[in-house]
Amino acid sequence: MITNGTSKTVVKLHVNGETRDVMIRSADTLLQTLREQLGLTAAKRACQNGDCGACTVLVNGEPTHSCLSLSIESVDQHITTIEGFNNSFIQQEFVDKWAIQCGFCTPGFILNCYALANKHPNADDATIEEWMQSNLCRCTGYQEIKEAVKSVLQKHAGGSVS
Amino acid sequence: MLDNPWMSVGKPEPRIDAVEKAAGTVRYTADYTAPGLLHAKLATSTKAHAKIKSIDVTEAWKIPGVRAIVTGKMFPFHIGPILADRPPLAFEKVRYFGEPLAIVVADHEYQAKQAAGLIKVEYEPLPVVNSVREAFQSNAPLIHENSGQYIKIISNVYPVQGTNIGSHIKIRKGDIITAWENCDYKVKETYSFNLSDHVALEPRCTLVEINPAGKVVVHSTTQSPFTIKKVLNQFFNIEVGNIIVHVPLIGGAFGGKGTVQLEPLAYLASKAVGGKMVKLEYDREEDLITAPGHIGLEATIALGTNKSGKLLAAQYTYLIDSGAYTDQAAGITRAMALDCTGPYDIANVWCDSYCMYTNHPYATSFRGYAHPELTFAVERTMDQLAKRLNFDPVELRKINAIKPGNSSPTRTMLNANNIGDVVQCIDRAKELIGWDENSLRKKTTDGKVRTKGISTFWKTSTTATNAQSGAILKFEADGSVNLNCAAIELGQGTKTILAQMVAERLKMDINKVHVTMEVNTQTDPHQWRTVASSTTFLAGRAVMNAADDAISQLKRTAATALQCSMEDLEVGGGRVYLKSSPEYGVKIEDIALGYKYPNGHAVEGQVVGHGRYIQRHLTPMDKDTGFGKPGPWWSVGTQAVEVEWDPKDCTYTILKAVTVLDGGKIINPMTAVQQMRGGMYLGLSFASQEAFLFDSHGTVLNPQLRTYQIMRFGEQPADYIVDFIQTPAADGPYGARGIGEYGVIGMAGALANALSRAAEVELNHLPLIPERIWKTRKEMQK
Numbered sequence: 034m035i036t037n038g039t040s041k042t043v044v045k046l047h048v049n050g051e052t053r054d055v056m057i058r059s060a061d062t063l064l065q066t067l068r069e070q071l072g073l074t075a076a077k078r079a080c081q082n083g084d085c086g087a088c089t090v091l092v093n094g095e096p097t098h099s100c101l102s103l104s105i106e107s108v109d110q111h112i113t114t115i116e117g118f119n120n121s122f123i124q125q126e127f128v129d130k131w132a133i134q135c136g137f138c139t140p141g142f143i144l145n146c147y148a149l150a151n152k153h154p155n156a157d158d159a160t161i162e163e164w165m166q167s168n169l170c171r172c173t174g175y176q177e178i179k180e181a182v183k184s185v186l187q188k189h190a191g192g193s194v195s
Numbered sequence: 196m197l198d199n200p201w202m203s204v205g206k207p208e209p210r211i212d213a214v215e216k217a218a219g220t221v222r223y224t225a226d227y228t229a230p231g232l233l234h235a236k237l238a239t240s241t242k243a244h245a246k247i248k249s250i251d252v253t254e255a256w257k258i259p260g261v262r263a264i265v266t267g268k269m270f271p272f273h274i275g276p277i278l279a280d281r282p283p284l285a286f287e288k289v290r291y292f293g294e295p296l297a298i299v300v301a302d303h304e305y306q307a308k309q310a311a312g313l314i315k316v317e318y319e320p321l322p323v324v325n326s327v328r329e330a331f332q333s334n335a336p337l338i339h340e341n342s343g344q345y346i347k348i349i350s351n352v353y354p355v356q357g358t359n360i361g362s363h364i365k366i367r368k369g370d371i372i373t374a375w376e377n378c379d380y381k382v383k384e385t386y387s388f389n390l391s392d393h394v395a396l397e398p399r400c401t402l403v404e405i406n407p408a409g410k411v412v413v414h415s416t417t418q419s420p421f422t423i424k425k426v427l428n429q430f431f432n433i434e435v436g437n438i439i440v441h442v443p444l445i446g447g448a449f450g451g452k453g454t455v456q457l458e459p460l461a462y463l464a465s466k467a468v469g470g471k472m473v474k475l476e477y478d479r480e481e482d483l484i485t486a487p488g489h490i491g492l493e494a495t496i497a498l499g500t501n502k503s504g505k506l507l508a509a510q511y512t513y514l515i516d517s518g519a520y521t522d523q524a525a526g527i528t529r530a531m532a533l534d535c536t537g538p539y540d541i542a543n544v545w546c547d548s549y550c551m552y553t554n555h556p557y558a559t560s561f562r563g564y565a566h567p568e569l570t571f572a573v574e575r576t577m578d579q580l581a582k583r584l585n586f587d588p589v590e591l592r593k594i595n596a597i598k599p600g601n602s603s604p605t606r607t608m609l610n611a612n613n614i615g616d617v618v619q620c621i622d623r624a625k626e627l628i629g630w631d632e633n634s635l636r637k638k639t640t641d642g643k644v645r646t647k648g649i650s651t652f653w654k655t656s657t658t659a660t661n662a663q664s665g666a667i668l669k670f671e672a673d674g675s676v677n678l679n680c681a682a683i684e685l686g687q688g689t690k691t692i693l694a695q696m697v698a699e700r701l702k703m704d705i706n707k708v709h710v711t712m713e714v715n716t717q718t719d720p721h722q723w724r725t726v727a728s729s730t731t732f733l734a735g736r737a738v739m740n741a742a743d744d745a746i747s748q749l750k751r752t753a754a755t756a757l758q759c760s761m762e763d764l765e766v767g768g769g770r771v772y773l774k775s776s777p778e779y780g781v782k783i784e785d786i787a788l789g790y791k792y793p794n795g796h797a798v799e800g801q802v803v804g805h806g807r808y809i810q811r812h813l814t815p816m817d818k819d820t821g822f823g824k825p826g827p828w829w830s831v832g833t834q835a836v837e838v839e840w841d842p843k844d845c846t847y848t849i850l851k852a853v854t855v856l857d858g859g860k861i862i863n864p865m866t867a868v869q870q871m872r873g874g875m876y877l878g879l880s881f882a883s884q885e886a887f888l889f890d891s892h893g894t895v896l897n898p899q900l901r902t903y904q905i906m907r908f909g910e911q912p913a914d915y916i917v918d919f920i921q922t923p924a925a926d927g928p929y930g931a932r933g934i935g936e937y938g939v940i941g942m943a944g945a946l947a948n949a950l951s952r953a954a955e956v957e958l959n960h961l962p963l964i965p966e967r968i969w970k971t972r973k974e975m976q977k
Contacts, residue, residue, distance in 0.1 A: 060305070074226035075219025077446070079396050080479040084900035087396055115219035124217040128209070131865055134873060135686025136216030137223065137396040137446030162909035169900070171396050171447050172686045173869065174876030175911045 044108045048073065049117030057104040064088045064099040066107075067114060075115040075140040079169075086168030089141035090114050096148045096167070115140035123147055123185050130181035134172035141168050146182050150189045161186075201768060203698040203705050204929045207865035210691045211710060212444065212684060223446050224416045225400040225476050232402070233262060235464040235475040236307035238297040238314040239485055240289035243325075243554040243893025244338065245318035247288060247296070254313040255299060260306035263467035264314070265298040270463055274430045276422070276454055278354060278361065279346040280339060281520035281557070283459045288321070290338055290519035291556045292894050293484035298464045300473055323893040327493050327514040327551040330359040338519060338552040348429070349659075351815050352525045352550075361521040362550040364532040366511075366604045366821035369543030374508035378499025382580045386572040388961035389886040390491040390516055390555050393562075394905050397446025398482040403461035405470035409433075411462065412472075413440045418453040418683055419724040420716050426455045427462060442714040445685040449877065450560035452685075453726045454523050456486050480898045487559035488887070490524050491516030494572035498580050506595045511535045511546040513569065518557035525550050527558075530565035530657045533605045533816060533825050537573040538617045538653035539592075540601040546821070554893040560726060563939045566654040567878055574650040574944030575959055578951065587632040588948070589625055592651050592833075593618055603655075605816055607824045612925040614653075615831040615857025615932070619920045621651060624833035624855040627916050636952055644842060645850070648949025649835045650941035655826025656727040656933055660813035664733035665720025666741040668697065668804040674769050674784035675707035676745070681714045681722035682734040687935050688866035689730050693738050695862055696928055700742035702767030703783075720807065728933030731862060732827070733808055735928030740806025752786040752799040811926075828924055830932045832856035834875070834941035836912070840953035845965035845972070847950065849879060852912040856937050857920040860930035864919075867934055871917040874938020880906035882943035884962050 041056045048071060055070045064081075067073040067090070079087035081100045088100040091113040118124060123143055126132075133139050142165070149156055149164045156164070161182055170178060215221045238255075252264045267286030273279045285294050297314050301307035322336040329335055335358075339345075343356030352362045375381075401415040411433055413423055420440035428435045445452060461475040477486060493514040500506050513531050517524030528550035535546040561567075581588040596617040597603075599610045607613075624630075628647055637645045667679040678697055684690045690710045698705040711719070722734065750761040753771035757764070757780065765774045772780025781790075789800040816823035837851040854871045861867045884904055888896040897903040923930025943961060951958045956971045 068226070069228065074222065077223075077397070078225065078476070079398060080900050082479065082899060082901060084479075085396065118218075120218075124214075127217050128213040131210075131869055133210070133213045133216045134688070134869060135396065135445065135447040136212065136221055137686075139216050140219040143217065165908035169394075169396060169905060169907065171394055171449070171877070171905065172873045174872040174915060175906075175908045176872055176915050177869070178908070 044105065046107055046112060047110065048112045049114060055104065059105055061104045062100055063102040063104050063107045066104040067099060073114045073116050077137055086141045086145065087138050089144050089168065091144055091148060094148060094151065096145045115143060122188065126185050127181045130177050130184060132173060132177040132181040138168060138170045142170065142178055146185055150185050154186065154189055156186055199702055201698060201702040201704060203695040204862050208691060208695055208705055208863055210688055210866065211694055212690060212712065221444050223397055224414055224443055227402060227414060229472055231471065233300050233302060233468055233471055233473045234304040234307050235298050235300050235461060235473050236304065236311045237295045237481065237485065238299065238311040240285060240292060240294040240296055242289055242318050242320060243292045244321040244323045245289050246321060247285065248317040248319050250297060251315040252297065254315065255310040258301070258306050258310040258313065260302035261299060261310045262302070263300040263464065265463050265467050267296065272430060273345060274426060274459060275348060275521065276523060277349050277525040278352045278521045279348055280342065281522065283463065291554055293556055294519065295460060295485060298460055300464045300468050323554045324359060325554065325889060325891065325893050327491065327516045327553060330551045330553045331514055335359055338554060351529050353818065359552040360549055361517055361552050362525045362528050364529045364548045364816070364821065365819060366532050366535060366544055366546035367819065368604055368606060371508050371510060371543045371545040374543035375499055378507050379502045380580065380583050381497065381499045382576055382583055383495065383497040384576055384579060384959055385493065385495045386575060386959045387493040388491055390488050390518060390558055391881060391885040391887060392483050392488040392903065393449040393451035395447035395449055395451055398477045398479055399452065399457055399486050400476040401458050401461045402472055402474045403458065403465045404472035405465050407470065409437055411438045413438065413458055415440065415442060415458055416445055416452055417442055418448050418685065418726050419455065420681065420714055421721055422724060423455050423458050424716060426459065431459065431462060440716040442683055444712060445683060448685040449562040450564065450726065451487065453724060454487060454559040479900060483903060484556045484895050484898045487522055487557050489561040490527055490558040490568065491555065492568050496572055496576045498576050500580065500584065504584050504586050504591050504594050506539055506541045508543040509536060509541045513548040515548065515550050516553050516555060516558065517550045518553055518555040520557040521550050522557050523559040526657065527560065527565040529816065531569050532821060533657065534566060534653060534655060535569060535604050537570055538597045538651050538831050539595040540597045544604045546604065555889065556895065562874065562877060563654065563936045564657070564727065566652060566940045567943055570650060570652045570940050571943035571947060571961065574941065575947055578948045579957060589621060589630055589649060593621055596621065605821050605823050605825060613828040615829065616920055616922050617651060617831045620831055620833040620855045620857050623918055623920060624649065624835050624853050627853045627855065627918060628835035628837060628851065639839065642842065644840045644953045645837065646840065646949045646952040647835060647837045648945045648947065648952060649833065650944035650948060651833045652940040653829045653831045654937060654940060655829045656729045657825045658727050658729050658810055659723055660815065661809060662723035662729065662733060663807060663809040664722045664737040665807040666734065666737040666805065667720060668741045668745045670783065670787035670802040672784060672788050674782060674787050675709060676701070678708060678710045678738065679719050680734050680738060681716065681719035682730045683714055683725040684712055685725065687870060688863065689725065691866060692731055692862050693734055696735055696738050697742055700739055701746065703769055728935040728937065731931050732927055732933055735931060736808035737806045739928050740808060741804040744806055745802055745804025748802045748804060749783060749786060752790050753781050755798055756781045756786060756790045827926065828932050830856060830858040830934060830937055832937055832941065834945045836945045836949050838949045838953060840950060845954065845968040849912040851914045851916065852879065853916045854938055855918045855920060856934060857922050858934035858937065859924040859927050859932035860921050861919050862929065862931055867919065868917045870935055871938040872915045874936065875915060875942055876906060876911055878939040878942025879946060882946045882961055882963055884964055886962050
């Protein structure tokens with residue numbers, strides 16, 4: 034396996050239901066690999082410090098900061114990015130509730146909301162708040178995002194969110 | 196009049212960019228890559244003020260993959276949008292913590308970063324100017340020794356050689372000295388806050404290449420692509436026509452992407468590697484402090500009234516912390532002077548607005564351009580004055596509200612077209628917040644205190660006097676139309692608004708209007724910038740003119756096809772038809788590319804409408820008195836908040852926030868509400884918790900989002916209430932004025948007024964963290 038920062042190794046990543054070969058350094062983050070090698074650029078590089086949530090992807094269904102995960106740790110995990118969603122109702126809710134302005138934080142919020150709806154389909158306001166606090170938005174003021182999340186939870190009501 | 200089924204203006208049309216944004220397929224600047232792309236990283240200053248004794252790049256060159264290292268000696272010149280005072284890479288000395296010193300270009304970003312970290316800089320420390328107050332002292336260390344020699348790019352900037360004053364703008368209206376003596380009530384207070392940042396979620400990024408024919412191709416996160424062309428031309432001697440700037444969608448800007456900062460660096464980097472394409476993508480830390488942020492301020496305001504509360508005299512001293520360079524802070528200094536009073540009619544006004552150099556990261560435009568900042572100070576003073584007079588703060592504002600027939604501080608005459616209705620905004624906001632002057636401060640059963648605060652504001656857009664926009668409408672064979680306009684989509688919804696105006700004017704289905712989302716300066720008509728809440732106005736007028744041009748072309752082709760005169764025809768519903776017999780007409784798809792007779796002969800060709808609009812009758816301001824007409828119109832508004840404050844630990848929650856804006860006709864009520872809420876949130880986040888923290892050496896202690904906290908989900912007001920008064924502007928497209936920045940403007944004032952009432956102290960310094968409220972109370976009790 035990889036032992037230093039400069040040599041590279043080919044590994045397989047399971048992303049959005051596909052198995053893809055990527056060539057990584059030990060220091061490469063999952064965010065870098067998704068963006069630079071797989072062209073999955075919806076996960077954003079906005080702080081590289083786990084502070085803003087714009088890089089959020091799902092790893093085995095868990096919302097994860099891909100800027101704080103190494104690619105090497107992600108081998109044998111199931112990774113989902115927003116590109117793996119296809120016109121899901123949850124995306125439509127964000128559109129319908131006017132929860133999108135510049136769109137830069139949107140994929141992260143939607144993935145986080147998806148995971149929340151799966152794990153806590155009956156989440157109360159405090160739980161919603163706790164989950165959504167990991168993601169920053171600078172355009173909306175959060176009200177429309179809150180409405181979208183609540184609407185997703187309401188419509189989901191135990192069914193599948195995707 | 197019959198209902199127009201294609202009516203679009205005034206309707207909450209869905210945003211045309213939302214579906215792709217939800218899908219995550221929109222490509223922002225940093226999402227672009229290319230084979231052979233090289234990466235640049237900066238080495239930045241670790242001192243706030245020091246002479247550069249040497250820069251040693253030996254160790255940096257040892258990192259594999261390094262292709263070039265550029266230092267300030269290679270371009271020892273100053274650039275700037277208003278005053279050319281800033282070297283893109285520091286040479287001779289550094290003036291702020293985080294200032295670019297060198298650029299490393301390498302095959303991979305991590306290599307460039309590693310190498311940049313190995314550049315050794317030897318400094319000779321200089322005394323640090325750590326506040327505007329220090330900078331203003333006559334014996335203060337000089338940050339720019341030769342500021343008098345800098346080239347002025349626009350006329351209204353006045354650096355004072357031998358001081359730290361980067362510019363000084365004056366307003367002299369009426370006779371302040373006599374008027375002040377005649378006042379019955381007087382208040383004089385001082386306000387302040389430190390520099391802060393825009394924190395657009397998308398960090399700045401650019402890609403630049405120089406092709407062998409000498410064309411410079413730039414991709415950037417910018418609000419001002421045509422200004423990039425201007426800067427590369429002015430300071431790097433590249434022909435304007437040889438510079439092409441591409442701008443995809445932008446991930447939030449808030450004014451921070453309006454100036455030109457990283458593009459010249461990437462240009463120098465590309466030049467150093469033979470013109471290959473180089474990407475410079477900022478880390479958050481660089482985006483916060485290396486790139487320009489939001490001004491700091493120290494303001495002193497003196498207001499005087501007669502016995503009935505009418506303002507007679509006012510004096511304003513604004514010391515603007517522009518940091519190490521003037522950039523747009525020089526323009527903000529001017530904007531702060533020309534609207535210094537807020538929306539109040541005062542006959543005698545004296546304002547001195549100073550752009551002060553300090554050893555802080557430098558500042559540029561921030562949503563509101565001087566207005567959130569001056570409004571905080573003005574509205575705090577109004578509340579303190581109301582207390583002195585024992586007046587209801589709302590009544591004091593109404594007595595003094597500015598109206599048609601009054602004049603602005605620069606003595607622009609106001610009329611029903613160029614200013615909104617301040618009193619109506621106040622009355623409606625009062626109603627929405629539930630203002631009851633007898634119970635503005637209430638205790639809750641659990642020992643907390645509920646209060647309300649109000650703030651009124653105005654703003655004109657101080658664009659260039661020749662600011663302009665253009666639009667092109669190209670018809671497709673199916674009768675649909677493509678709109679080309681260099682207005683940039685930053686999240687504000689401008690492309691949707693323009694599509695609505697096209698649909699309305701052409702009376703066609705909005706789904707048949709295809710808007711080019713990306714901007715390309717080679718194919719799009721000139722657009723001044725996408726700033727200053729001016730795009731709906733300037734680009735809107737250009738789009739309407741383009742639609743009118745297209746309509747006359749459609750009528751001309753249709754007149755041939757229908758064998759009638761153009762005057763007989765009307766365009767609507769995807770057809771051109773006879774006014775007198777609407778059933779007799781031709782489909783646009785049959786004439787969009789010209790009309791073909793049954794025998795094969797053809798006439799006219801593609802319908803391509805074009806339109807343009809340029810600001811009218813704007814003037815610079817007089818150096819000594821401020822006299823002039825710097826902006827086209829004033830949108831006005833009133834904001835209010837209700838807070839619940841806990842006296843035990845001085846923490847608080849914002850229960851409710853209200854905005855009532857008179858921005859003329861609202862084109863899309865939902866995007867307008869989005870803009871207001873987003874602005875309110877930005878203003879509340881700034882007022883409640885944002886500021887850079889400096890140590891005694893001028894080092895920024897919180898250059899990360901972990902330590903520079905912006906409002907998170909759940910901290911926003913539980914309830915945002917937005918309403919519009921729609922006094923039409925005769926000049927505006929469909930009566931619209933600008934609205935983009937306005938949600939921010941009054942929030943700091945309203946929040947500080949509510950919390951001052953709650954804590955029963957005057958909270959005149961931001962941000963309003965609980966510790967500051969606690970300290971202010973402690974000091975008062977001494």
